[in-house]
Amino acid sequence: MGQVSGDGATRARPRPPIGKVLWIVAGVLFLLGPLVATFFSSINYNQLGYRFTAYSNIVSSRALRGPLWLSFQIAVLTAALSFALMLPTVFWLHLKVPKARPIIETISILPYVIPPIVLVVGISQLTRGWPEWLIGKPFFLVPIYVVTCLPFLFRALDAGMRSIDVMTLTEAARGLGATWRQVITKVIMPNLRTSILGGTFLALAVVLGEFTIASLLLFKTFPIYLTEVGQNEAQGAAALSLLSFGFSWGFLLLLNSVGKRVGSGASLDIAPRVGR
Amino acid sequence: MATLSLVDVVKTYGVVRALDHLNLTIESGELVSLLGPSGCGKTTALRSVAGFERPDSGQVLLNGKDLTPTPANKRDMGMVFQAYSLFPNMTAAQNIAFGLKLRKRPGSETRKRADELLTLVGLQGRADRYPHQLSGGQQQRVALARALAFEPSVLLLDEPLSALDAQVRVQLRDEIRRLQKEVGITTLFVTHDQEEALSISDRVGVMNNGQLEQLASPAQLYRHPTTEFVAGFVGTINRLPVSVRDATTVAYGDVVLGCNASALPAGAAGLLLMRPEVLSVRALEGSAPHTSLGGTVRAHSFLGPVARVEVITTSGDLLICDLPSRDADALVPGTSVSVHVAATDATVVAR
Numbered sequence: 245m246g247q248v249s250g251d252g253a254t255r256a257r258p259r260p261p262i263g264k265v266l267w268i269v270a271g272v273l274f275l276l277g278p279l280v281a282t283f284f285s286s287i288n289y290n291q292l293g294y295r296f297t298a299y300s301n302i303v304s305s306r307a308l309r310g311p312l313w314l315s316f317q318i319a320v321l322t323a324a325l326s327f328a329l330m331l332p333t334v335f336w337l338h339l340k341v342p343k344a345r346p347i348i349e350t351i352s353i354l355p356y357v358i359p360p361i362v363l364v365v366g367i368s369q370l371t372r373g374w375p376e377w378l379i380g381k382p383f384f385l386v387p388i389y390v391v392t393c394l395p396f397l398f399r400a401l402d403a404g405m406r407s408i409d410v411m412t413l414t415e416a417a418r419g420l421g422a423t424w425r426q427v428i429t430k431v432i433m434p435n436l437r438t439s440i441l442g443g444t445f446l447a448l449a450v451v452l453g454e455f456t457i458a459s460l461l462l463f464k465t466f467p468i469y470l471t472e473v474g475q476n477e478a479q480g481a482a483a484l485s486l487l488s489f490g491f492s493w494g495f496l497l498l499l500n501s502v503g504k505r506v507g508s509g510a511s512l513d514i515a516p517r518v519g520r
Numbered sequence: 521m522a523t524l525s526l527v528d529v530v531k532t533y534g535v536v537r538a539l540d541h542l543n544l545t546i547e548s549g550e551l552v553s554l555l556g557p558s559g560c561g562k563t564t565a566l567r568s569v570a571g572f573e574r575p576d577s578g579q580v581l582l583n584g585k586d587l588t589p590t591p592a593n594k595r596d597m598g599m600v601f602q603a604y605s606l607f608p609n610m611t612a613a614q615n616i617a618f619g620l621k622l623r624k625r626p627g628s629e630t631r632k633r634a635d636e637l638l639t640l641v642g643l644q645g646r647a648d649r650y651p652h653q654l655s656g657g658q659q660q661r662v663a664l665a666r667a668l669a670f671e672p673s674v675l676l677l678d679e680p681l682s683a684l685d686a687q688v689r690v691q692l693r694d695e696i697r698r699l700q701k702e703v704g705i706t707t708l709f710v711t712h713d714q715e716e717a718l719s720i721s722d723r724v725g726v727m728n729n730g731q732l733e734q735l736a737s738p739a740q741l742y743r744h745p746t747t748e749f750v751a752g753f754v755g756t757i758n759r760l761p762v763s764v765r766d767a768t769t770v771a772y773g774d775v776v777l778g779c780n781a782s783a784l785p786a787g788a789a790g791l792l793l794m795r796p797e798v799l800s801v802r803a804l805e806g807s808a809p810h811t812s813l814g815g816t817v818r819a820h821s822f823l824g825p826v827a828r829v830e831v832i833t834t835s836g837d838l839l840i841c842d843l844p845s846r847d848a849d850a851l852v853p854g855t856s857v858s859v860h861v862a863a864t865d866a867t868v869v870a871r
């Protein structure tokens with residue numbers, strides 16, 4: 245018996261790594277391939293050879309800063325507003341009307357299946373005659389993007405809440421004296437860290453990549469700027485998309501490290517603050 | 521110190537009447553268990569007390585004050601749940617401290633109290649473990665400590681032991697009782713395990729269909745059940761159809777048996793209830809005296825200290841008798857026997 249299993253172990257050990265390594269290599273190629281290709285096209289100036297002109301142009305370009313900053317602000321506002329709306333809603337759904345979940349899930353997917361152009365037409369109809377200071381500002385995009393992000397955020401939050409026993413945790417917290425607000429901020433949110441991060445990332449990706457709506461409503465966001473640049477200069481567009489990709493990731497990592505600190509240390513850190 | 525009462529509480533879910541005019545009072549420092557079959561409304565009763573369910577009518581009173589308008593987070597009750605309910609993102613100590621932090625107690629006091637409670641539930645040194653690093657029994661101990669930490673006036677436990685294995689269950693239930701007595705907290709304990717209820721309670725309430733059938737001390741409940749349901753639900757019971765003759769005797773066929781029948785009018789149809797261990801069985805020569813039950817041994821099983829002898833009476837009813845196994849050796853199947861019961865050991869209820 246001992247021998248057989250010993251044999252099995254020694255024979256089995258070297259085998260899976262080959263398969264695993266192959267899979268990892270394939271995965272890395274699949275994920276990094278497009279990035280590497282984009283990188284090369286961003287530095288390839290055919291006859292002139294390889295150079296980083298596109299990047300230095302971007303860094304020194306004043307024209308970029310406006311759209312990028314705007315998109316960033318819109319993204320953050322969208323994510324914040326989305327969570328402010330969706331977190332309590334999905335929480336309530338899980339706690340009080342779990343039977344309605346499939347219906348809400350179906351409804352939540354509508355913004356995804358309705359083409360953006362239809363959405364824009366609908367919005368223009370709705371907001372006809374509204375004051376210019378309201379619909380003329382690019383931040384008018386925020387509520388629209390909140391709707392666009394709904395399917396992703398709902399799924400992220402829904403999956404998160406299904407992974408914890410919302411009902412028992414809530415009742416435990418209520419029984420210990422927590423207000424509804426404290427239940428959400430001190431118990432539900434810290435246990436949904438992963439899905440909140442995932443949802444934020446999806447919202448950022450949606451906003452930083454959304455072209456149709458912004459273009460139809462004539463707002464100059466980052467993706468609009470990107471296409472404009474791309475029409476004039478291929479290398480610049482490639483460099484910009486790489487940078488925006490890195491930008492999203494950087495932001496995610498930042499959120500992650502912030503989230504980690506808030507998530508794990510919170511309860512003890514809060515103690516002295518509450519005590520004072 | 522707190523007295524908790526449920527007064528005429530009704531709670532329905534659609535057509536299901538989960539609580540049907542439930543009345544119950546728990547005295548200060550007392551541990552009362554609610555015992556009953558699945559679906560009888562135990563959890564609903566407890567959740568109504570905790571404020572997680574709003575009764576359709578009736579009141580929950582704490583020291584005479586109506587709690588109906590008080591939300592769950594203001595009710596000052598510690599609760600332990602059947603499901604594991606520790607906050608996964610907090611350590612054992614942080615879980616225990618949660619209620620105190622919400623009450624804005626100073627950090628030093630909070631920490632001291634958490635340590636105190638960890639020691640009280642036997643988990644000193646485990647303060648920094650996260651729930652997933654604790655066993656089920658340890659998690660429930662922490663949950664108990666968390667429920668007691670903020671010194672609530674009432675402790676509510678909904679089958680806190682049912683997810684644990686048998687050995688831990690027995691150990692922890694004794695510990696819950698010890699702690700409850702030590703703290704002197706008014707406690708409502710819900711369970712469907714009769715042994716659990718009988719072993720740790722001051723009084724046990726047996727529920728059926730949303731109503732309280734009987735509320736009494738464990739011994740009283742066991743020895744003198746007042747309804748057939750209670751008798752059948754708690755322990756093993758023998759039932760014989762009888763008719764009441766007067767306040768002290770009933771008739772089973774020709775046999776006249778002594779018992780306290782004052783609750784029923786003469787001539788009423790009743791059921792005579794007797795525990796297996798109160799019956800004495802003797803091998804019979806000749807015919808049975810008319811004050812004991814005649815019958816024939818049907819089966820005999822040896823259980824160590826006791827032997828269980830099944831007797832079929834001459835009228836065809838089954839009597840299960842537990843005897844010291846030494847005395848039962850001769851009672852092999854087929855033996856004619858007489859079965860005797862003392863008047864104080866038999867109870868009559870309406871049929």
Ligand SMILES: Nc1ncnc2c1ncn2[C@@H]1O[C@H](COP(=O)(O)OP(=O)(O)OP(=O)(O)O)[C@@H](O)[C@H]1O
Binds near residue numbers: 557558559562563564
């Ligand atoms: N939220 C609810 N919606 C509908 N019916 C419910 C709900 N909660 C309880 N019930 C019903 O009310 C009755 C009493 O339920 P309760 O949970 O109080 O029983 P229980 O005595 O605790 O049972 P168990 O031993 O199985 O836990 C049951 O018939 C149950 O189906």
Ligand SMILES: [Mg+2]
Binds near residue numbers: 562563564
């Ligand atoms: Mg229950």
